[in-house]
Amino acid sequence: RDTHLQKQHRSLIDRFGRSLFGDVASLVGWDHKEGEPDNRKLLRSTVLSALGKFSHPETVQSAQERFGRHVRKEEAIHPDHRTVVYQVCARHGSADTLQQMKQCHSESDDHREKAMLFIACGFFSAPEHIDEVLAFAMSDAVRLQDKATIFYVLGRNAPARRQSWDFIKRNWDQLKKWYERTHMADAFNEEAVMGFATDEDLREAEAFFATHPMEGTVRARERALERIRVLTVWRTTQADAVVTWLSEQGEV
Numbered sequence: 001r002d003t004h005l006q007k008q009h010r011s012l013i014d015r016f017g018r019s020l021f022g023d024v025a026s027l028v029g030w031d032h033k034e035g036e037p038d039n040r041k042l043l044r045s046t047v048l049s050a051l052g053k054f055s056h057p058e059t060v061q062s063a064q065e066r067f068g069r070h071v072r073k074e075e076a077i078h079p080d081h082r083t084v085v086y087q088v089c090a091r092h093g094s095a096d097t098l099q100q101m102k103q104c105h106s107e108s109d110d111h112r113e114k115a116m117l118f119i120a121c122g123f124f125s126a127p128e129h130i131d132e133v134l135a136f137a138m139s140d141a142v143r144l145q146d147k148a149t150i151f152y153v154l155g156r157n158a159p160a161r162r163q164s165w166d167f168i169k170r171n172w173d174q175l176k177k178w179y180e181r182t183h184m185a186d187a188f189n190e191e192a193v194m195g196f197a198t199d200e201d202l203r204e205a206e207a208f209f210a211t212h213p214m215e216g217t218v219r220a221r222e223r224a225l226e227r228i229r230v231l232t233v234w235r236t237t238q239a240d241a242v243v244t245w246l247s248e249q250g251e252v
């Protein structure tokens with residue numbers, strides 16, 4: 001799992017990912033073709049999303065151009081592309097990108113569109129952007145039923161994970177008030193420590209859970225702690241071998 005490899009090896013992961021998906025992207029492209037099957041549309045979204053994650057220059061540039069035209073109201077993003085475009089632009093976005101996404105969120109009357117934009121905000125990586133996203137999540141601009149999704153996304157976003165966890169701990173009383181005894185409680189507790197993979201992480205999560213109960217989440221917390229144990233073993237026994245293997249792969 002790439003989130004547990006050291007940051008300096010990110011370029012190896014990106015290179016390998018581009019080699020897997022680059023040729024497929026050339027085949028499916030961005031543009032829809034009349035009469036194409038639904039599975040081709042799904043493939044296009046999957047491939048473009050992956051290449052955005054792996055910092056494929058052409059994909060990132062194309063997504064940014066589409067978002068720019070959308071923001072300037074020159075050309076709306078095709079509905080099938082919006083999730084991909086928003087998330088790729090956030091992964092590689094600036095402070096201006098974040099402001100534009102928040103503005104689009106404010107201007108939209110479509111709750112599905114708002115949800116797509118809000119979720120995309122969880123893919124930013126700069127600490128100052130994450131602080132702003134977390135403040136946005138706690139504001140009245142975001143519906144209560146949507147707020148929790150940002151913690152799910154941030155928990156899977158390696159650069160933002162620790163910052164999100166620290167925010168959760170500082171704001172626990174309010175978050176508990178919102179989510180205890182709701183259908184979101186289990187997922188909220190599990191995702192809060194998603195991706196942690198050290199003995200220190202495990203001790204910290206165990207200590208926090210022990211002193212900050214939430215009704216009905218015992219099983220979810222057990223699963224979360226077990227995941228940390230499994231990932232810790234993986235990191236200490238397999239990560240070096242994966243890095244070595246990745247370094248031996250070329251980019252097509």
